[in-house]
Amino acid sequence: MSSIKDVAKRAGVAISTVSKVQNGYNGVSEDTKKKVNEAIAELNFTPNAVAAALSSKQSARVAILLNLTEKNEAVDEIDLQYLAGAIHRARELKLDVITLFFSMLEDKEPEEVINYLKAQNVEGIIIYRMSRQDSRILDVIESGRFKTVVMSAPFWDENTSSVCVDQKKAQYDVVKKTIEENEHCRRVLYIAGSKDSFVTEARLAGMEELAAQMNLELTVEYGNFSEKRARELTFAYADKKDLFACASDLMAIGAMRALMELDVFHPVCGFDGITLMGYAGKQMNTVRQDFYRMSACAVEELYGLMHGEKGRLLVPEYELVRIRYQDVLN
Numbered sequence: 001m002s003s004i005k006d007v008a009k010r011a012g013v014a015i016s017t018v019s020k021v022q023n024g025y026n027g028v029s030e031d032t033k034k035k036v037n038e039a040i041a042e043l044n045f046t047p048n049a050v051a052a053a054l055s056s057k058q059s060a061r062v063a064i065l066l067n068l069t070e071k072n073e074a075v076d077e078i079d080l081q082y083l084a085g086a087i088h089r090a091r092e093l094k095l096d097v098i099t100l101f102f103s104m105l106e107d108k109e110p111e112e113v114i115n116y117l118k119a120q121n122v123e124g125i126i127i128y129r130m131s132r133q134d135s136r137i138l139d140v141i142e143s144g145r146f147k148t149v150v151m152s153a154p155f156w157d158e159n160t161s162s163v164c165v166d167q168k169k170a171q172y173d174v175v176k177k178t179i180e181e182n183e184h185c186r187r188v189l190y191i192a193g194s195k196d197s198f199v200t201e202a203r204l205a206g207m208e209e210l211a212a213q214m215n216l217e218l219t220v221e222y223g224n225f226s227e228k229r230a231r232e233l234t235f236a237y238a239d240k241k242d243l244f245a246c247a248s249d250l251m252a253i254g255a256m257r258a259l260m261e262l263d264v265f266h267p268v269c270g271f272d273g274i275t276l277m278g279y280a281g282k283q284m285n286t287v288r289q290d291f292y293r294m295s296a297c298a299v300e301e302l303y304g305l306m307h308g309e310k311g312r313l314l315v316p317e318y319e320l321v322r323i324r325y326q327d328v329l330n
Contacts (some may be wrong), residue, residue: 002043010039021112022119037111062095062302063122065137067102067129077274078291082128082151085295093303098122102134110139114146123147124302126295132196147305149298153198160311161301163294165318167199170287171206171271174320175245178269178285179214185243185267188216191223191230191255193247203247203271223251230254235262244268249277249286256282277323288319 008015013032020028021036028036039045064086066079083099090097098120105113113136117125124147130137141148141160148160156162179185190207193200204220211218219237223230223246230251234244235258244259244266246252252270259266260282270277273288294316301314 002045004045006043007036007039007045010043011035022115033109033112037109037115040115041111061120061122061124062090062097062299063117063120063125064097064099065102065105065125065127066099067131067134077276078272079128081291082295085292086126086299089296089299093299095299095303096121102129102137105136108136110136110143113137113140114143117146124306125149126298126302127151127153128295131194131198147302148311149302149305151294151298154202154313156311156313158311159305161298161305161314162312163298163301163314163316164199165287165289165294165316167202168206168209170318171203171247172210174269174271174285174287175207175210175243176214177320178243178245178267179216181285182243182267186215186217187240187242188218189233189237189241189244190218190220191233191244191246191251192220193222193251194224195222197225200247207245223247223254225250227251227254231258234258238262238264238266242266246270248272249274249284252284252286253277256284273319273321273323275323283322285320285322288321288323290316 004015004018008018011018013036017028017032018036021033064083066082068079087097105116108116126149127137128151130150130153140146141150144159146159150160150162152164154162154164175188188211190204192204207218207220210216219241221233223233225248227250230246231254234255238259244255246255246268249270249272252268253276256268259268268282268284270284270286273286277284277286297314297316305311
């Protein structure tokens with residue numbers, strides 16, 4: 001088995017430099033990082049901490065990787081449910097868990113991310129809120145060096161599983177229900193999420209299929225999961241549309257608040273089932289996802305992958321609900 005001394009010799013650097021590269025410290029040139037990472041790959045080097053853990057049969061770690069770039073209460077609620085579900089199930093399965101954030105890895109190249117995770121004895125990763133722009137994280141997944149579960153990103157392979165509700169059907173169902181409950185809803189504004197989100201394409205496809213089947217006059221705008229942007233769009237379309245269908249509850253709250261300020265009524269529906277919906281002032285249909293249970297399921301799936309199972313797609317159930325203020329009271 002190669003040692004850190006062997007890596008340093010192959011790369012032509014000091015042992016301390018190898019350690020710095022392994023642990024993601026600043027102050028190391030890109031050329032030096034490249035040499036060290038190439039040496040690590042050529043020698044198939046496993047850091048001593050990992051080797052010691054494996055030799056003592058200590059459980060490998062699971063990394064929970066969260067993207068906290070969005071700052072709002074709704075995202076906090078979802079992430080807390082994700083964390084609670086994952087940590088509780090990991091404890092039951094006796095898995096050691098560490099929590100990481102996209103911001104901690106954003107300045108690292110894929111090989112550096114891999115070495116950083118390996119240095120901490122990470123064998124499996126659960127990734128939340130990954131978008132198409134997260135190419136470095138995608139490269140890490142595709143390297144096959146870790147067992148991985150991705151939440152709400154519909155792709156999987158031998159080493160990777162996906163936990164994702166049927167986004168297309170859920171979006172279709174909630175908007176159809178809202179139309180059936182309200183008269184004269186032919187002109188629809190669909191406020192989609194962001195173009196780089198994995199769920200946006202599927203939800204938009206569900207909306208377009210419904211529009212074609214029910215002969216709706218459909219207009220699509222991108223709200224980027226922003227309450228403020230949805231509010232602005234609603235003000236712009238308030239006298240032109242009959243129904244405001246939103247690809248997230250936060251955007252639905254923005255749309256509903258705008259309509260209330262204008263003192264006009266149009267039905268609004270959302271997606272996610274967050275508690276904050278109960279404080280919107282009006283009841284709205286939404287798609288409730290059990291984020292706690294989905295995250296626990298992701299841990300169970302990762303446990304299976306780490307014990308020889310193959311990657312697959314898991315499709316949790318969802319529920320169409322109308323969240324009332326009374327529902328969120330203790």
